[in-house]
Structure formats: C-alpha cells, structure tokens
Amino acid sequence: MSARDSGGVQAGLSRSLGLRHVFVLSTGAMLSSGLFLLPGLAAADAGPSAVLAYALAGAVAVPAMLSVAELSTAMPRAGGAYYFLVRAYGPAVGTFSGMATWLSLVLKDAFALVGMSAYLNIVLDVPAKPLAVALIAGFTVVNICGTRASALVQMLLVGFVLAVMGWFIVAGLPQVGGDGSLEPFFADGAGGLISVVGLVFVSYGGLTKVASAAEEINDPSRNIPLGMGLSLLVSTALYTLGVLVAVAVVPPALLHDDLAPIYTAAEDVMPAAGAVLVVLAALAAFSSATNAGILAAARYPLAMSRDRLVGERLGRLNRFNTPAWGVAATGAGMAAVVLVLDVAAIAKVASAFVLLTLALVNSAVLVLRASRIASYAPGFTAPLFPYLQLAGIAIDLYLIIELGATALLLTGASVVAGVGWYVIYGRTRSMHGGAIYHVFERWGRLVDRGLDRELSAAVQSHGARAGDEYPGLIARAAVVSIPQGTDINEAAARASEVLSAQTRVDVGTVTDRFLESGSLWIQPSELHPTATPVAFFDTDDDYLVIVRAAGGIRIPAAWGGRDEQVKALFFLAGCSAEPGRVLRLAGELAAYLHSDRAEAVADAAFEAEVKEALLPDLSIGQYPLLPELSTSALIGRRVDALTIDAGFFLEAVSREGRVLRAEADLVLEADDQITVLGPPDSLPVLDDVVGVLAE
Numbered sequence: 001m002s003a004r005d006s007g008g009v010q011a012g013l014s015r016s017l018g019l020r021h022v023f024v025l026s027t028g029a030m031l032s033s034g035l036f037l038l039p040g041l042a043a044a045d046a047g048p049s050a051v052l053a054y055a056l057a058g059a060v061a062v063p064a065m066l067s068v069a070e071l072s073t074a075m076p077r078a079g080g081a082y083y084f085l086v087r088a089y090g091p092a093v094g095t096f097s098g099m100a101t102w103l104s105l106v107l108k109d110a111f112a113l114v115g116m117s118a119y120l121n122i123v124l125d126v127p128a129k130p131l132a133v134a135l136i137a138g139f140t141v142v143n144i145c146g147t148r149a150s151a152l153v154q155m156l157l158v159g160f161v162l163a164v165m166g167w168f169i170v171a172g173l174p175q176v177g178g179d180g181s182l183e184p185f186f187a188d189g190a191g192g193l194i195s196v197v198g199l200v201f202v203s204y205g206g207l208t209k210v211a212s213a214a215e216e217i218n219d220p221s222r223n224i225p226l227g228m229g230l231s232l233l234v235s236t237a238l239y240t241l242g243v244l245v246a247v248a249v250v251p252p253a254l255l256h257d258d259l260a261p262i263y264t265a266a267e268d269v270m271p272a273a274g275a276v277l278v279v280l281a282a283l284a285a286f287s288s289a290t291n292a293g294i295l296a297a298a299r300y301p302l303a304m305s306r307d308r309l310v311g312e313r314l315g316r317l318n319r320f321n322t323p324a325w326g327v328a329a330t331g332a333g334m335a336a337v338v339l340v341l342d343v344a345a346i347a348k349v350a351s352a353f354v355l356l357t358l359a360l361v362n363s364a365v366l367v368l369r370a371s372r373i374a375s376y377a378p379g380f381t382a383p384l385f386p387y388l389q390l391a392g393i394a395i396d397l398y399l400i401i402e403l404g405a406t407a408l409l410l411t412g413a414s415v416v417a418g419v420g421w422y423v424i425y426g427r428t429r430s431m432h433g434g435a436i437y438h439v440f441e442r443w444g445r446l447v448d449r450g451l452d453r454e455l456s457a458a459v460q461s462h463g464a465r466a467g468d469e470y471p472g473l474i475a476r477a478a479v480v481s482i483p484q485g486t487d488i489n490e491a492a493a494r495a496s497e498v499l500s501a502q503t504r505v506d507v508g509t510v511t512d513r514f515l516e517s518g519s520l521w522i523q524p525s526e527l528h529p530t531a532t533p534v535a536f537f538d539t540d541d542d543y544l545v546i547v548r549a550a551g552g553i554r555i556p557a558a559w560g561g562r563d564e565q566v567k568a569l570f571f572l573a574g575c576s577a578e579p580g581r582v583l584r585l586a587g588e589l590a591a592y593l594h595s596d597r598a599e600a601v602a603d604a605a606f607e608a609e610v611k612e613a614l615l616p617d618l619s620i621g622q623y624p625l626l627p628e629l630s631t632s633a634l635i636g637r638r639v640d641a642l643t644i645d646a647g648f649f650l651e652a653v654s655r656e657g658r659v660l661r662a663e664a665d666l667v668l669e670a671d672d673q674i675t676v677l678g679p680p681d682s683l684p685v686l687d688d689v690v691g692v693l694a695e
Contacts, residue, residue, distance in 0.1 A: 017217045022227025024158040026210045028288030029296065030235045031161055034203020036262050036282040037115030038347060039243045044256035046196040047187020051244045053196040058236030060197065060399070061204040063392025064358035065232055066382035067365045068211045069225035074368070074378035076214040076224075081357050083303050084211075088364035095309050095426055096418020097360055102300040103414060104353030106330060108205045109293030110337035111346045116286035118259035119279055133335045135290065140331035143294045144324045157288035164274075164281035165238050168262070172245030172269040181248045198355070198399035202347050203239060205354040206289065207232055210296070221379020221580075245269065259343070293334070298326035308429040309422065345406070352400050352407035353414070359396035362389040377580035468581050470588045474614050475651035475675045476659045477544040479607040484551030488559055488569075492533075495545040495571040501657050502543045503573055513537065514571065520560040523593040528602045530568045530593045531555055534586050536576035541661065542585060545571045546610060548602060567602045589614065621683040622654075625672045633690045634674070640664035645692045648678040 017025070034054075042050035071084040081101045086094025113132040120131060142153060176182070186193060207228060214220055246255065246265040258264055266278040301314035302323040318324040337346065366389050368376050382388060400407060478498045482491055496510040503510065513535040520533045547569045555561025570589060574582025592614050593601075600613035611620045625631045634642075639662050644650060650662040652675040660666060668674070676683065676693070684692045 017223075018219075019223045019227050020155065022210050022217060022223050023231050024155045024288075025295065026207055026228055026231035027235055028158040028161075028285070028291070029206025029210075029293060030204055030231065030289075031158070031165075031238065032112040032206075032285045032289030033115035033347075034200060035165075035239055035242055036285060037111075037118060037259055037343070038200055038203060039246050040255050040258040040261040041344060041347065042196050042200050042243070043247055043252065045188060045199065046192045047184065047252070048182040048247050049186045049193045050196055050200070051240060051247055052185075053193055053200050054203065054239040054243050055236065056193075056197045057201045057204055058232060058239065060201065060392075060395050061207055061232060061358075063382075063388045064361055064396070065207055065228050066225075067358075067362045067389060067392070068207075069228055069380050070365055070378045070382045071361065071368070072211040072214040072224045073221045073380045074376055076217065076220040081211065081361050082300050084364045085360055086307060086309075088367040091307065091309060091426055092419055092422045093360070094307070095304070095422035096415045097357060098300050098304045098309070099418045099421070100353050100411070100414045101357045102297050102330070103333075104205060104350055104357060105293050105297035105300075106333040107337055107341075107346055107350035107353065108202055109290050109297070110334045110341070111202065111343065111350055112286045112289040112293070113334065113338050114343045114346065115259065116283060116290075119263065119282040119286070122260060122263060122279055129339055132338045135287070136294075136331050136334050136338070139287070139291045139294050140327055142291065143298060143327045144318065144320065144322055153288075153291060157284040157291070161281045161285045161288065162234070162238075164277045165242060167274060168266055168270060168278060169238070169241045169245060171274065172249060172265060173241065175269055176244055176248040194399075195402045198351055198403045199347060200239075200351075201355060201399060202351040204232070204235070205350060206293070206296075207235075215299075225380040290334075294327055294330050297330040297333075298323050301326035301329055307426075309426040348403050348407045349410050352403050352411045355396040355400045355403075356411050359393045359400075362392040362396070365389050377583055379580055468584055468588070470585055471615055471618060471649075471677055472651050472661070473542055473544055473585055474589075474611050475620060475677055476661070477546055477611060478659060479546045479548065479610050481548045481550075482553075484549075486549060486551075486553065488553050488555060491547045491549060491553055491569060492559075492571070495547050495569070498545045498657075499543055499571065499573045502541075502659065503537050503539045505537055505539075510535075510537075510573070515559065520555070522555065522561065522564050522566065523590055528567045528599045529564060530570065530601070531561070531564070531566045532570045532572065532586055532590055532593070533559070534572045534574060534582065536574050536579060536582065538577075539573070539575050542575055542578075542582055543573045543659075544589075545573075546601070547571065548610070550602070592616075615677070617680060618677050619680050619683045621676045621678070621689070623674050623676065623686055623689050625668055625670060625674065627670055630687050630690055631674075632670075634668050634694060635670050635672075637668050637694065638664070639666045639668070642693050647682070648676060648692055650693060651675050651677050 039050060042053060046053055068081070068084075075083055075087065082094055082098030085097040113135065116135065117129070117132050120126065210217075210224065210228060210231075214224060217223055242262060246261045249265050249268045250258065250261060254264065255261055260282070262282065263275060263278050266275040270278070301310060304310045305312055305314040305316075305326075314323070314325045314329065316323070316325060341349075365382060366386055369385065400411065480494050480498065482494060492511050492514060493507065496507045496514075499505075499510050500507045505513075514533045516535075520531055523530045523532070549567060549569070552565040552567055553569065555564045555566060557563075570586075570593075572582065572586050572589070574585070601610050604610045604613060608620050608622050612618070623631055625635050627635070639650060642650065653660045653662055653666060653668065654673040654675070655669065655671075662674070674693075676689070678692075
C-alpha cells in the first residue's frame with residue numbers, strides 16, 4: 001500500500017528554500033509588468049491617482065496575505081490555494097479553484113512576457129512573440145532541473161531589479177510635483193480610481209505564489225509569513241514611488257500609450273547608463289516573474305493529481321525531484337496566451353482570477369477555524385479574525401465587478417468548467433471531503449474523518465523546532481512489548497494504562513480519545529511498517545508510548561486503518577493547548593520511521609536501543625538509583641544542584657510507574673531510574689555516571 005493510500009507521508013519535494021528564497025520568489029513574482037508595463041494603462045483610466053490605486057491595491061492584498069500565511073503554515077504542501085480550498089470545501093470547489101488559480105498564474109506571467117517584448121524592442125529588432133515563446137521554453141527547462149537552482153536564479157534577478165529601481169526612485173523623486181504634473185489628481189473621479197485598483201491588482205498576484213511551494217520551504221511557520229510580509233511592504237513601496245515618478249515626469253499624452261513607461265521616465269531623470277540599466281532591470285524583472293510563475297503554477301497540477309482530480313502523470317516527480325509534466329503544461333499554457341490575447345485583456349482577466357482566488361482563500365480560513373479540527377494547527381495565526389477575512393472577501397468581490405463584463409464572464413466560465421470537469425472526471429476518483437462538513441455536524445454522514453489525519457500529516461512537514469524538545473519526548477517514552485496474537489484493542493489498552501498514569505485521565509477515556517481523534521498515520525515499510533496514533537488531552541506535557549508487536553497488529557477501519565499490519569505503534573498523547581507542537585513532534589518521529597530506523601526499533605533488545613534508534617546523533621543511558629549501587633550518591637540531590645558535563649543531558653526520571661521531566665527542583669529518590677542523553681558512544685557505565693552528573 002502506498003503512503004497516499006494509507007494516510008502516511010508521501011514522497012515529497014526537497015525542503016531547500018529559506019527566508020531569502022521566500023522573499024525573492026514572492027517579490028520577483030510581483031515586480032514585473034505591474035511596474036514596468038501597466039502604469040501607462042492605469043494612468044490612462046485614472047490619471048495621476050493611479051499612484052494611489054497601487055497603494056490601495058497593496059492594502060487590499062493584506063487580508064489575503066495573512067490568510068495565505070496562516071493556511072500555508074497549517075498545510076505546507078505543494079498546490080497553494082488549491083490545496084487549501086479542497087481541504088476546506090471539498091473537491092468540487094477545489095477543482096475549479098485549482099484550475100482558475102493555475103490559469104490566473106498563466107495569464108499573469110503571460111502579461112509579464114508582453115512587457116518583456118516591449119522592452120526588448122527598445123534594444124533589439126526582433127519579433128516579439130517568437131522570442132517570448134523561446135524565453136518561456138528556457139525557464140521551463142530551468143524549473144524542470146530543480147527548485148533550488150530556480151530560486152538561486154531568482155535571487156540574482158531580484159537583487160538587480162531592487163538596486164536599479166532604488167536608483168531610479170532616488171533620482172526621480174526630486175522632480176515630482178514641482179510643475180503641476182499631478183493635477184488634476186483624480187482625472188476621472190473616484191469611480192476611475194476604484195476600477196483601476198482592480199486593474200492593477202494583478203501586480204500583487206505573485207504575492208501568494210510562494211504558498212504553492214510551501215512544501216519546499218524550511219521552517220514555514222516563520223519564513224512564510226515573514227517573507228511574504230517583507231515582500232508586500234517592499235513591492236508596495238516600489239510600485240507607489242516608481243509609478244509616482246513615471247506619472248510626474250512623462251507627459252500624459254505619451255504615458256497613456258507607452259508600454260515601457262519606466263524606461264521613458266528614466267531617460268528624463270537618469271543618465272544614459274541608468275536608462276540602459278532600467279531596461280536590463282525590466283528584462284530581469286520579467287524573467288524573474290516568468291520563472292516564479294512557472295515554479296508556482298506547476299505545483300497546482302501536482303497537487304490536483306495527488307487528489308486524483310487530474311491524471312496521475314501530472315503528479316510524477318522526475319529525477320530532479322520536480323513535477324516535470326506540470327512545468328511543461330504551464331509553459332505551454334503561457335505560450336498559448338502570449339500568442340492569442342492582447343495586453344489589456346490579459347491584465348483584467350488575470351486580476352479577476354487573482355481576486356476570486358483570494359476571496360476564496362479568505363473564506364477558507366473562516367471554514368477551517370469554524371470546523372474545530374484538532375489538527376488544524378497553523379504556526380502563524382492571522383489577526384482580527386473573522387473581520388479581516390470578511391472585509392477581504394467583500395473588497396475582492398466588489399473589485400471583480402468593477403473590472404467589467406468580460407472579466408465576470410470569464411471567471412464565471414472557469415467556475416462552470418471546473419465543476420463540470422469534477423462531475424465528469426473527478427467525482428468518482430477523489431476520496432476527499434472538506435472541513436465545511438465539520439462545521440455542519442448535522443451532515444454527519446458527510447464528515448470526512450480522514451481530513452483530520454491528512455492535516456496532521458501536512459503539519460508534519462514543518463519539522464521539529466528547537467523548542468519542541470523531540471529528544472526529550474523520546475527519552476521520556478515508555479516502551480511496551482506485546483505477545484503475538486494481540487489485537488489493536490489490547491495494544492491500545494496497554495498503552496492507555498501507561499498514559500493514564502502520566503496524564504491522570506482514566507484508561508477508558510484515553511482509549512476513546514485515540515479512537516475519536518482519527519489522527520493515525522501509517523509509515524509503510526516492506527519489513528517493519530509502523531503506525532502513529534495521535535490524541536490530545538488537557539495536560540501540560542506530551543507523552544509517548546511505543547508498543548512493539550513482533551507478530552504484527554492489524555489496523556482496522558475503526559482505528560482509521562485499512563487492515564494494514566504494523567510491527568509497532570507509537571501512541572502520542574499531546575497537550576491540547578499546543579496542537580502544532582504535538583503534530584510537529586509526530587512528524588519528526590514519522591520522518592525517522594520512514595528510514596531504516598523502523599527496523600532498528602523492531603529488532604532492539606532493550607528499551608534504550610529502541611530510543612536510540614529514534615534519536616538524531618545521540619546515545620541514551622538509563623541508570624537505576626539504588627542504595628547498594630554507586631548511584632546512591634545521587635539520591636536526595638536536586639537536579640539543579642548537579643554539575644553535568646558538557647554535552648550530556650539529564651532528560652527524565654522514572655518513578656513509580658510515571659516518567660517525570662528532570663525539572664530543576666526535582667529531588668532524586670531511591671528506586672528512581674534516570675535517563676541521560678549524550679554524544680554517540682560516550683555514555684558512561686553505571687559506576688562512572690556519578691562522575692558525569694555530580695562532580
């Protein structure tokens with residue numbers, strides 16, 4: 001059985017992107033045609049107030065940015081908005097939203113290539129459209145060859161663009177406003193301003209692209225919201241100030257028909273070399289947008305394939321660990337748009353699709369929080385809930401209407417086409433429900449209990465943080481071995497007895513809580529498959545019981561399985577106040593169980609060997625404190641009074657059937673067993689442990 005079928009962790013993309021990659025991918029996705037091409041079109045409709053339209057569009061993007069950050073840190077999976085929406089609403093909404101979002105990215109980046117052609121025509125006498133198609137092909141190859149290589153290219157491009165635009169703004173701002181060029185500011189009244197806010201919103205469409213690569217980002221709880229926030233702040237400032245300079249120095253008659261307005265402005269405010277650099281910066285910006293667009297958009301077919309809403313081939317990763325078929329389909333779609341549509345139509349339709357997607361994303365936060373699914377545990381929580389999300393939805397829908405009949409017609413057609421595809425193809429294949437059914441419990445037969453397990457598996461992708469204390473969890477774990485022929489209920493009862501003593505919750509309630517939670521993951525292995533049931537309790541700590549079954553235990557449907565036979569179960573009883581930490585710890589554990597460590601757990605002769613198999617680069621020692629042994633010197637000592645050698649840690653104390661944290665004020669007693677962690681192959685023998693801990 002595959003990882004997908006069993007609810008386990010799928011073979012995934014490489015987690016190779018950090019904060020700087022998040023910033024440059026998001027910023028590079030935004031700083032292209034919205035800055036270098038669109039100001040002339042915007043000024044033609046709104047006059048100088050186009051400057052304000054860019055600032056307002058940046059403000060409108062804030063609710064969606066915060067919602068995307070929350071969803072991305074709860075579900076750091078490839079697919080971005082599609083992945084969020086299908087988990088919130090189910091596969092029908094997920095299908096049309098996935099297709100619509102993919103199309104919006106294709107349209108936006110085709111828009112970038114139109115601008116790229118305009119700037120290339122300044123320095124080269126070449127046919128624009130064939131050149132654009134050739135560039136698409138080049139970036140498609142880059143993305144097929146690896147995400148990290150793509151991100152490194154992005155960093156170089158974005159750094160150059162920021163430097164040149166900084167120079168342009170510094171040179172141009174002193175010339176703003178002195179000759180009345182910004183009068184009348186509202187050339188077409190407030191109505192013209194509002195319609196242009198919708199038009200220029202495509203400029204910010206790249207902000208959330210990074211969410212579709214969330215599966216490849218290190219520490220997503222920190223890097224996604226911080227990277228997106230910095231990107232929005234920098235991009236809004238560059239848009240507003242850059243457009244202000246262009247509107248102020250370029251005559252309206254020339255500006256309104258200009259497809260290279262920043263270059264035209266640069267000729268007035270910068271030396272000739274500076275204007276040349278603006279052209280190069282524009283080309284770099286268009287290149288980075290195209291690169292980021294293919295990187296992000298290709299993850300939507302990948303995610304939809306994982307959910308069986310499109311063909312399996314689109315979900316395959318190549319030898320570079322990238323979704324080659326999705327990348328190729330995205331490149332082909334961009335090429336088709338460049339060859340068929342004009343610039344104004346691309347801008348309006350792309351903005352409409354972006355606004356529709358962001359309205360749905362805001363609503364997904366409302367649904368997922370209202371569902372109260374325990375495993376929805378974002379590492380970042382959007383503030384001002386639910387008012388921020390409701391305001392974002394209302395503004396997004398209003399701006400779509402302001403974009404006109406064509407945009408409304410095409411977004412509506414995409415919804416119909418997506419739902420139709422789901423009815424014809426996906427309905428009989430997809431296994432997902434949505435969190436919305438958890439909101440309406442009266443629809444009990446529609447509640448998807450597997451969704452809790454899947455969100456748990458998604459949070460696993462975060463990896464443990466420094467404060468999560470994974471080594472301590474393993475050190476404090478209890479290990480139970482059960483005889484052949486034992487079934488899952490008896491194994492759970494044995495684990496519940498141990499956890500009852502730890503949590504002070506009665507045995508029956510502990511068992512029932514594991515059954516109710518649905519958070520059980522299967523880690524497939526040909527020789528030693530394992531399962532990780534997770535449940536939450538009102539305790540102040542996390543507890544783990546490892547149940548080993550040499551003869552194997554079958555996991556029935558009542559426990560969330562499909563009759564898989566496993567050799568070990570890891571019952572994790574987590575603190576309900578910290579579900580994100582609990583699920584990250586479970587994910588860290590699962591990561592080790594996917595390796596050959598699962599075999600070491602099953603074959604270990606002693607408890608310490610079981611735990612060492614699950615610890616990264618550490619050894620574990622357990623020492624009894626008995627009056628007749630040398631360890632008697634530790635009896636009666638407080639933990640904080642011990643002088644512990646560097647590199648060693650006193651992690652746990654076993655006492656009367658309970659495992660206690662080695663807190664500073666804990667006094668060691670006779671018959672305790674202490675658990676010590678240290679570097680590999682360095683732990684002392686029993687007679688020497690006092691020297692390591694107390695001298």
